Amino acid sequence: MAQPDTYEDSIRVHDVAVYNWLGGLLVDYGNLGGSAKTHFPILRVYAAPNRAYATVVDLLVKLKFVEGADAEEMRQRARDDFEVLPLPLLTIDRDEPLLDPELPGTPTKRIRKLDFSGEDGMYRTHPFPAHYRTEYRVMLWAHKRYTVAYVDEWVRGQLGKQGAAENEFFLEIPHREPWGTLMHAVKFTGSADQSDLEGENPRYIRKEYTFSVRTWIMKPSVELVPPVEAAGTDTHESVVGDTKPVLDQNPLSIQSNNLFRIHIPMIKFEELWPVEGDATVASSEEFPEDSVWGVPFTFLINTEKLADKVHLIEVPTLLDVDGVVLYGISFRYKSTGGRTKLEIVQRDLLTDVEEPADYLILPESRYEWKKVHYFSLLDSGSYHAKIAGTPDPVPQKILLTQLDVRRIFPQTKIDYTDTEDLGDEIKYRWFSLARRPYLCIIRLTATTGGINSLTVEDDVVAPTYQATRDADSSVQVGLAFLLQPRLDSLALRAPKTTALSAVYIQRFDGPYNGHTV
Secondary structure, eight states: OOOOOOOOOHHHHHHHHHHHHHHHHHHHHHTSTTHHHHSOOOOEEOSOGGGHHHHHHHHHHHTTOSOOSSHHHHHHHHHHHOSSOOSSEEEEEEOOOEEOTTSTTOOOOEEEEEEEETTTTEEEEEEOOEEEEEEEEEEEEESOHHHHHHHHHHHHHTSSOTTSOTTEEEEEEEOOTTTOEEEEEEEEEEEEEOGGGGOSSOSSEEEEEEEEEEEEEOOOOOEEEOOSBOOOBOOOOOOTTOOSOSSOSOGGGSBOSSOOOOOSOGGGHHHHSOEETTOEEEEESOOOTTOOSSSOOEEEEEEOSTTOEEEEEEEEOOOOTTSOEEEEEEEEEEEESSOEEEEEEEEOTTTOOEEEEEEEEEOOEEEEEEEEEEEEEEOSSEEEEEEEOOSSOOOEEEEEEEEEEEEEOOOSOEEOSEEEEOSSEEEEEEOSOOSSOEEEEEEEEEEOSSOEEEEEESOSSSOSOEEEEEEOTTTOSEEEEEEOOSSSOEEEEEETTEEEEEEEEEEOOSEETTEEO
16 A cells, blocks of 8 residues: 655745735735725735845736836836835745754654554554744835834734734644644744835835744655554444344444444333343443543343343454454443353354354452453454353343443564473463563464363463463454563463464553553
8 A cells, every 4th residue: 555645845835824824914905095006015025135126027027017029128127117116015035944942852753643544454654743943034115104004013913812922823834634734833023124224315114024933844754553453333323213223234333432322312222222032231320430431321231041142232344464353342340140241243244144252251240340351353244242141040130331342453463482392281482572561362273172271471480470261262263361571571371282373462552441551
């Protein structure tokens, strides 16, 4: 995929903004009563003051204010007829950009554009522009002091508007994406009468105004980097009387900004929300006291038999280049009456056939809200999460809130450094790691001899933390653990009865369910 060209002529876009701002002076002055009859219109001459005369001569020829057979004759007539400049007019000069003294020594930053490429699984990032200040000098050439007084008042009338300092105003600078049009500060640093430069008998008045414009110098390089995770997902909005399935299969209609909001009218919620068996679902006003989600939505779920299930969310997805996709789900829950099962199913969107993909048995939690983070690999169709009954024939009441589902994208994969034969197990080892969170990802080919237990450890030599998951290739495509090295190494122990097609770790960054991992 071709990288976008984000380089721009940085100085030019600032110049144009300054010229357009001065265009307001041309309009205001032209609207003064009688001014258009007694004065030549203000001309914005984009040249240094010492070239003002030659530039105006060329402009007079271009506007056909003089006659002649050809351009050269017209230029000569203009020089003869206009020994004194037709006034008033403005000339503009600027210095070279200098590093902004208000932002000294800021480190180089990169910003991430929100465009994601489905072809290569990458986000585009850009170097943050360099901050400079550019001084613009605007010279007013006039016959009368009245003109100078008017321009003085016009310039100062632009300053100190709401949100700006007393000597400051803002210009809209149209940058390319991903920045777009932004407001840049312009400081009025002073003015000076330079009429004495004309000698003892000045032909006209010269007044110089100086402005300092905050200038962004864009950098031409563009990088493509893998994202860590996608935004959260949501159900589509239903209306009263809508009999469509609540879980839409159109990915565009279930995107949200990492908040699972319920749009079904409460009067229709129990009727429209999808369930299986004899399960029931309703809304509850009970939620954790420490919730920072404003007024979060809480599911009130009741199950008893194994076939009783309440759908949480279904996310149609595209597989990555390895033929799999990794999702993370998190929520907080309370349960009474026994264990609760989180069931992950993948459904073929063409044949509508469902297959088990993963599961987690949640312990009873009567008196306190517990938090769940669970990662699952899929290799077809959609990610479909449900709360289901368990083999225990006990009525269960589950409260579930702060539901968050994200797709986790693969970053640069870190293969294991070596392996160690432990007899019945193989130990995969990683060394020289940073002390930060990693996802350990395992893809299953087959499991034999019943349920196989795989264990990750936070240190190869002397682990202090271990996490174990049971694997069954008839249910799971693979496993994913989130853990951090105690020092600088990680290990995975897998029984030899487990055939693995891939074992690797990847860095995990950024916020997850409102918290930084």
